[in-house]
Amino acid sequence: MLKSEVYFFGTCLVDLFFPKEGLAGMKLLEREGIKVIYPKNQTCCGQPAFNSGYRKEALKVARAQIKCFPKNIPIIVPSGSCAGMIKFHWRDLFKGESDFEAAMLVVERVFEFTEFLVDKLEIKLTDLGEPTQIAIHTSCSSRNEMKIEDKIEQLVSQLSEVEVLEQERKSECCGFGGTFAVKQADISGSMVQDKTNTLLATNASCVISQECGCLMNIGGALEKQNAPMKSQHIAQFLWERTNESG
Amino acid sequence: MSQVKSLENRVDEALGNEQLQTNFRSAMDYLIEKRSDQFPDKDDLNNLRNTSSSIRSNSLSKLPELLIMLEENLENNNIKVHWAETDIEANNTIYQILKEANAKKVVKGKSMVTEEIELNEFLDSKNIEILETDLGEFLVQLANEKPSHIVMPAIHKSRKEISKVFSEHFPEFPYTEDVDLITQQARKILRDRFREADAGISGVNFAVAETGTLCLVENEGNGRMCTTVPPLHIAVAGIEKVVENLSDVPPLLDILTKSATGQEITTYFNMISSPRKNDEKDGPMVMHVILLDNGRSKIHQNTEMQETLKCIRCGSCINHCPVYTQLGGHAYGTVYPGPIGITLEPQQKGISELGDLTSLCTMCGACAEVCPVQIPLPKLINRLRSETVEGDYMSQFIEGVGSQRKSIESIAWQIWKHIYSHPTLYSICSKAITKLSSFSPKKFGGWSNYRVMPKPSNTSLKELAKQAGFKNE
Amino acid sequence: MNKSKNIILERLKSKIHDSVHRENIPLMAMHGWTKSEMIQMLSEKLQLSKAEVFSMPNKELINWLNDELPKRKIKNILSGEQIANEIAQSLTSKTELMRYDNSYESFSESLFNEIDASITKSVGAIAHSGSVVLQPTTDEPRLMSLVPNTHIVLVDEESIYETFGQIMLDQNWSINMPSNTLLISGPSKTADIEQVLAYGVHGPKELIVLILTS
Numbered sequence: 001m002l003k004s005e006v007y008f009f010g011t012c013l014v015d016l017f018f019p020k021e022g023l024a025g026m027k028l029l030e031r032e033g034i035k036v037i038y039p040k041n042q043t044c045c046g047q048p049a050f051n052s053g054y055r056k057e058a059l060k061v062a063r064a065q066i067k068c069f070p071k072n073i074p075i076i077v078p079s080g081s082c083a084g085m086i087k088f089h090w091r092d093l094f095k096g097e098s099d100f101e102a103a104m105l106v107v108e109r110v111f112e113f114t115e116f117l118v119d120k121l122e123i124k125l126t127d128l129g130e131p132t133q134i135a136i137h138t139s140c141s142s143r144n145e146m147k148i149e150d151k152i153e154q155l156v157s158q159l160s161e162v163e164v165l166e167q168e169r170k171s172e173c174c175g176f177g178g179t180f181a182v183k184q185a186d187i188s189g190s191m192v193q194d195k196t197n198t199l200l201a202t203n204a205s206c207v208i209s210q211e212c213g214c215l216m217n218i219g220g221a222l223e224k225q226n227a228p229m230k231s232q233h234i235a236q237f238l239w240e241r242t243n244e245s246g
Numbered sequence: 247m248s249q250v251k252s253l254e255n256r257v258d259e260a261l262g263n264e265q266l267q268t269n270f271r272s273a274m275d276y277l278i279e280k281r282s283d284q285f286p287d288k289d290d291l292n293n294l295r296n297t298s299s300s301i302r303s304n305s306l307s308k309l310p311e312l313l314i315m316l317e318e319n320l321e322n323n324n325i326k327v328h329w330a331e332t333d334i335e336a337n338n339t340i341y342q343i344l345k346e347a348n349a350k351k352v353v354k355g356k357s358m359v360t361e362e363i364e365l366n367e368f369l370d371s372k373n374i375e376i377l378e379t380d381l382g383e384f385l386v387q388l389a390n391e392k393p394s395h396i397v398m399p400a401i402h403k404s405r406k407e408i409s410k411v412f413s414e415h416f417p418e419f420p421y422t423e424d425v426d427l428i429t430q431q432a433r434k435i436l437r438d439r440f441r442e443a444d445a446g447i448s449g450v451n452f453a454v455a456e457t458g459t460l461c462l463v464e465n466e467g468n469g470r471m472c473t474t475v476p477p478l479h480i481a482v483a484g485i486e487k488v489v490e491n492l493s494d495v496p497p498l499l500d501i502l503t504k505s506a507t508g509q510e511i512t513t514y515f516n517m518i519s520s521p522r523k524n525d526e527k528d529g530p531m532v533m534h535v536i537l538l539d540n541g542r543s544k545i546h547q548n549t550e551m552q553e554t555l556k557c558i559r560c561g562s563c564i565n566h567c568p569v570y571t572q573l574g575g576h577a578y579g580t581v582y583p584g585p586i587g588i589t590l591e592p593q594q595k596g597i598s599e600l601g602d603l604t605s606l607c608t609m610c611g612a613c614a615e616v617c618p619v620q621i622p623l624p625k626l627i628n629r630l631r632s633e634t635v636e637g638d639y640m641s642q643f644i645e646g647v648g649s650q651r652k653s654i655e656s657i658a659w660q661i662w663k664h665i666y667s668h669p670t671l672y673s674i675c676s677k678a679i680t681k682l683s684s685f686s687p688k689k690f691g692g693w694s695n696y697r698v699m700p701k702p703s704n705t706s707l708k709e710l711a712k713q714a715g716f717k718n719e
Numbered sequence: 720m721n722k723s724k725n726i727i728l729e730r731l732k733s734k735i736h737d738s739v740h741r742e743n744i745p746l747m748a749m750h751g752w753t754k755s756e757m758i759q760m761l762s763e764k765l766q767l768s769k770a771e772v773f774s775m776p777n778k779e780l781i782n783w784l785n786d787e788l789p790k791r792k793i794k795n796i797l798s799g800e801q802i803a804n805e806i807a808q809s810l811t812s813k814t815e816l817m818r819y820d821n822s823y824e825s826f827s828e829s830l831f832n833e834i835d836a837s838i839t840k841s842v843g844a845i846a847h848s849g850s851v852v853l854q855p856t857t858d859e860p861r862l863m864s865l866v867p868n869t870h871i872v873l874v875d876e877e878s879i880y881e882t883f884g885q886i887m888l889d890q891n892w893s894i895n896m897p898s899n900t901l902l903i904s905g906p907s908k909t910a911d912i913e914q915v916l917a918y919g920v921h922g923p924k925e926l927i928v929l930i931l932t933s
Contacts (some may be wrong), residue, residue, distance in 0.1 A: 008318065015676065019706055019709075020710070037718070038716045052659065053635040054636065055630070057663035060663050066264035122269055143611075144614065169275075179607025182692065185696075191569075192697065221697045248783050307735070310731040313731070381912070400912065428912065429918075469919060471865065475862070485727065492896075493888070495883075497884075499883065500723075507910075511902065512904070513905050515902035519896040520897075522898070527821070527860040539727045547733060548734075717918070
């Protein structure tokens with residue numbers, strides 16, 4: 001598989017709610033000498049419907065992505081849960097379908113963003129930013145499904161001016177769970193409050209994550225609480241700290 | 247409909263109860279740490295999990311033969327075997343045995359399967375006194391409540407609450423909040439009850455087919471009391487509890503105690519292979535075992551869902567579930583709470599009644615990470631979730647497939663599907679959303695109670711990528 | 720009821736799941752621990768569970784009993800015939816040697832309300848889990864190790880095994896299981912009240928393990 005050229009699968013959340021973060025990820029890859037293609041017809045991996053039990057609808061949407069990635073090159077996904085959806089659940093979703101093989105050809109080329117930077121690119125980062133203290137929130141999919149929680153930590157550890165403060169119960173779910181945040185809003189609300197409590201107790205200035213769903217959840221809660229802590233996607237964070245023009 | 251309302255109410259009640267929130271948070275922290283301390287080496291843990299998982303899968307792949315072997319060897323050991331397809335049948339069988347023995351007072355060890363069949367309520371209705379003897383269950387019974395956790399039944403109660411309940415029922419003892427004193431008082435009371443009892447009832451942790459042996463774990467000693475002192479012992483076991491060989495027991499025992507309570511081993515491991523023999527001086531004269539189905543054989547028929555039956559009832563999934571930590575056990579309204587509960591119970595009782603339980607999950611996967619027998623709980627829960635709103639291949643296995651499908655939700659997903667599977671349509675919609683982003687709603691259901699509403703950006707990533715000169719195919 | 724049995728079995732037989740490769744059982748593997756390592760491990764684990772452990776040559780047992788029983792205010796001690804024969808003559812302390820002579824029914828009042836302590840043998844011990852293994856007999860019935868407040872158990876140092884799997888294999892348990900086998904790893908305990916540990920809930924409050932060397 002060629003590594004000098006990649007597809008970028010933005011994800012539906014990033015496309016509409018975190019486009020700057022997605023662009024930062026693409027520019028970072030480009031800066032490392034990778035040619036990045038953003039297929040114009042991509043939309044969504046199907047996860048929202050899949051997790052709500054609507055598999056027929058999820059399948060329809062998932063299959064529409066296949067033809068966006070014809071070349072045998074890596075597909076970079078700036079989200080552990082979307083990467084996980086494709087890598088671990090498309091197998092169930094496409095089981096028995098005529099395009100099962102075609103779907104699997106996509107599955108085997110998917111990398112989560114931080115995973116690609118560390119494992120394939122072996123990226124070397126130089127910190128150009130001011131000293132700062134951050135906390136890292138790793139999504140459940142990145143941790144439990146993809147088992148790549150160490151990648152974001154490795155990337156941050158290369159930044160000499162960044163100190164990582166660890167929150168209590170850092171592996172506990174933030175309560176997003178996709179439609180769970182709407183269907184069981186009060187349980188989700190209680191969970192995100194517990195999460196923001198542990199984060200704020202670190203006194204870090206910012207929480208970084210590889211997952212936009214978690215960021216929408218945690219960041220949204222922090223903002224509602226008028227808390228001093230900011231939140232940011234790892235792609236944006238790395239781009240800002242390692243790019244000369246910032 | 248009314249089940250949905252009451253789940254909602256129970257959830258609200260749990261979330262509004264600060265004492266409960268505190269109790270459960272500290273209890274789960276404690277149990278998580280204790281378990282983790284028992285598994286310092288990740289490789290050793292994985293090996294043990296692989297072994298345990300394969301032992302349980304082996305049992306399920308040979309279940310009918312093993313049950314027949316178990317029955318034969320139990321009967322050879324003078325332990326009478328009964329098969330019960332339903333909870334009602336199990337209760338009636340137990341009642342008949344007690345009636346024939348003229349048993350009026352029964353003592354019971356901790357057993358989730360007897361909760362499952364609602365044995366206590368049934369025997370109550372037949373005027374047979376049945377007393378819980380595990381300290382936690384005893385206290386919960388005094389308070390007229392149900393256990394809130396499968397391993398630590400009184401975990402929802404504070405010391406003060408316990409002292410109050412105890413002193414109300416036993417005013418002859420001075421009120422105390424000293425744990426040692428309460429324990430000693432309970433010991434006195436329960437020892438009398440063991441001696442007066444006509445029968446003892448227990449569950450079974452492992453039933454060994456090879457030797458016809460029933461294995462039980464405990465720390466307190468009440469289980470041994472119930473299964474040794476009264477003249478009659480009745481054991482109730484789910485049909486999935488059987489293991490093939492005696493040599494299957496050590497690894498399962500090891501991972502069970504470490505996962506459940508973070509102990510190397512429980513104080514007592516009791517292996518019973520016979521009632522009192524002719525030349526023996528104690529032990530029950532008569533022993534019976536009830537092999538309970540209660541939906542298990544149906545679950546067994548489904549290739550994907552039969553992994554549910556590997557469960558050894560350790561409670562690890564419950565302890566690590568962030569949703570359970572918020573709610574406690576009672577909010578679920580079921581016998582088994584947490585991840586195993588929302589997987590097992592809808593399969594047993596049907597989706598019409600319990601399908602909404604599948605919403606009590608964020609799919610975080612913490613449960614699957616710790617399950618000692620590697621049950622892929624999130625995958626099973628997701629499968630059940632899809633059966634609540636669509637799918638008909640499972641209708642031969644579970645009642646109520648598709649019964650939770652609501653038209654508004656279903657229409658919403660159809661619309662979503664149309665937009666997201668047609669790039670041109672999506673393009674139009676995303677342009678509209680980004681252009682009109684300043685009009686995006688400030689509130690949306692419960693989300694906005696806890697967070698600001700996410701605001702769509704005024705350009706999409708697709709636009710930004712194009713502007714920045716990235717190729718688009 | 721046989722109808723239920725048939726219904727259940729028919730349903731189970733209607734679906735054959737793939738049989739699974741049985742993984743190696745780690746607890747059957749030998750660790751190669753020496754006898755003194757095992758004695759150490761056994762003692763430490765028992766002590767962690769609040770059992771008391773003493774090691775002594777066989778012939779010192781009687782001295783230990785003569786010293787300790789009065790010190791611990793044990794006025795009587797229940798024993799089987801085998802042990803009674805071994806110690807009755809040399810027991811100088813005023814401790815009364817009691818016998819579980821008759822069946823439980825005629826003995827229960829004594830057992831529950833008069834006996835202070837019991838002393839039993841064991842068929843072995845397990846270093847890995849810190850457990851002693853009992854297989855009650857006519858001579859040493861089941862309740863001896865459950866009812867009295869103090870339970871003293873004798874362990875022959877030669878009968879200490881590395882793991883549960885090993886004692887089971889070595890002693891051929893699967894050929895002939897006795898009516899009751901017990902692994903005992905400490906005094907009775909509970910953490911049901913606010914996860915605070917309390918001892919002597921239903922079973923003995925004290926477990927004393929005497930490892931007898933040759």
